[in-house]
Every structure is written in C-alpha cells, then in structure tokens.
Amino acid sequence: MNNLKNKVQLIGRIGTDIETRKFDSGNLKASFRMATSENFKDAQGNKQEVTQWHNIIAWGKLAEILEKYTQKGSEIMLEGKLVYRMWETKEGEKKYITEIETRDLRLMGSAPKTEAGAIVIAPAIETNDDGLPF
Amino acid sequence: MYALKNKVQLVGNIGNAPEIKEIAGGKKVANFSLATNEVWKDANGEKQTETQWHRLVAWGKLAELIEKYTSKGSEIMIEGKLINRSYVDKNNETKYITEVEVRELMLMGGNPQNKVA
Numbered sequence: 001m002n003n004l005k006n007k008v009q010l011i012g013r014i015g016t017d018i019e020t021r022k023f024d025s026g027n028l029k030a031s032f033r034m035a036t037s038e039n040f041k042d043a044q045g046n047k048q049e050v051t052q053w054h055n056i057i058a059w060g061k062l063a064e065i066l067e068k069y070t071q072k073g074s075e076i077m078l079e080g081k082l083v084y085r086m087w088e089t090k091e092g093e094k095k096y097i098t099e100i101e102t103r104d105l106r107l108m109g110s111a112p113k114t115e116a117g118a119i120v121i122a123p124a125i126e127t128n129d130d131g132l133p134f
Numbered sequence: 135m136y137a138l139k140n141k142v143q144l145v146g147n148i149g150n151a152p153e154i155k156e157i158a159g160g161k162k163v164a165n166f167s168l169a170t171n172e173v174w175k176d177a178n179g180e181k182q183t184e185t186q187w188h189r190l191v192a193w194g195k196l197a198e199l200i201e202k203y204t205s206k207g208s209e210i211m212i213e214g215k216l217i218n219r220s221y222v223d224k225n226n227e228t229k230y231i232t233e234v235e236v237r238e239l240m241l242m243g244g245n246p247q248n249k250v251a
Contacts, residue, residue, distance in 0.1 A: 002173065005170045006143075011138060012139060036139050052216060052217060082216075084232075100216075
C-alpha cells in the first residue's frame, strides 16, 4: 500500500556520473541526476523542449546494478518514491533537497558499457542485392 | 507519452488551506501541501510512520475543484509530474524547489469539516 501512496515513474537519461558510497554497514548508495524531457509546439508552431532534472538515489542491489551497467548518457526507466530531506552546510545554512529513492529499475535502449568504456555499435544489417529486406 | 516519462502518484492529506490565486486571463492556480504517510513495522514489531511533505500546484479547472471541494485535512489522490525550478528570493539568493503539478485529481474519503460539524 505504501507503494501506491507515494510513487514516481521516470523515463530519461542519466546526466551525471554515478556516484557511489559504501557505508560501514556494507550498504551501497548510488546517487546521480537524471533528465526527463518534454517536447511540444508553442503558439507559433515552434518546437520547444523543457527538461526537468531530478536527483536520484538508489541503495544496495540497485546501486550495484547502476554502478556496473550504466553511465552518463544511459537511458533508464525507474520507479521510486519522493523523499525530502534537510542538511546543513559548514556555515550552518539549512539546505533542502528533494530526491527520488529508486524502488525498481529498468535499463533501456542501447550503448552498454564495455570493459574499455567504449560504446558498442551494432553492425549494419546486410541487405540482399535485390533491395528486399528479407 | 509524456505522462509515462515523468509521472508521480500520491495519496495523502492536504496539509494547509489551499492558496488560490487568479492570474491574468482569469486562470486560477492552487498551491498547497500534501502529506503522505508510510507505515511499517520495525525490527521490534513496533509501528513506525514516516511522513513526506510534498508541494503541489494545480492549474485551471483543477484549481477550481481544489478550491471548491477540498480544505485542510481532505484526503485526495493525485497524478502529476515533477517540476524542478528555481527562483531568486528577496535576499537575491537562488532557491531551488520541487513541485508536483497535478494532472489528475480524485477526492477520497469524507470531508473532515463535515465530519466535525
């Protein structure tokens, strides 16, 4: 029931490097920012794009998956919950931050991370000479 | 499609009397806060509750519904999208806030005002 009461679903691209932090308890936390974009036509018929940047965190197994299989630019889909917290800077200033705590994750699209960090490009599909695609 | 890319669903109680403003052209905007409670049992079997306070904004027809049918304490369910924006305050400081813009609204349960009366 808690899942129904506070649920966020986002589809977009990771916009920063995945920052991971290991706690003494052995729990791993990953944090990064993610962009979702919306395209629409304005009153003059011009294409407009609005991008929202979200702060995302993930724990444990999900953090491991993110660290291992995603990088800046990866397209992902996630479900999570909205969490708000407050922290103080060294100067004693109160800062408020909104985060989405990941509950479920799906990797989308292509461009997986190889060991060398290079992007794998699928070979072009060969077509027959007669031009038919089969 | 955009409803899939950036989607928030919340069920909770309104935390303050919704603030309704009318902007140029007669369009209304409602600003209010919503509390969602997460309840679980800790290792000792004791009930724990964690409350998150969300900042919500509704436009047009939705703002009118909020104004007419809800008040502090009303239980509602919403679907919307996350908006992160910044503004400059009186001290010339840039502030960042996150809001949920309501796309769908459902009134739930009873109205606490009626119950008390």
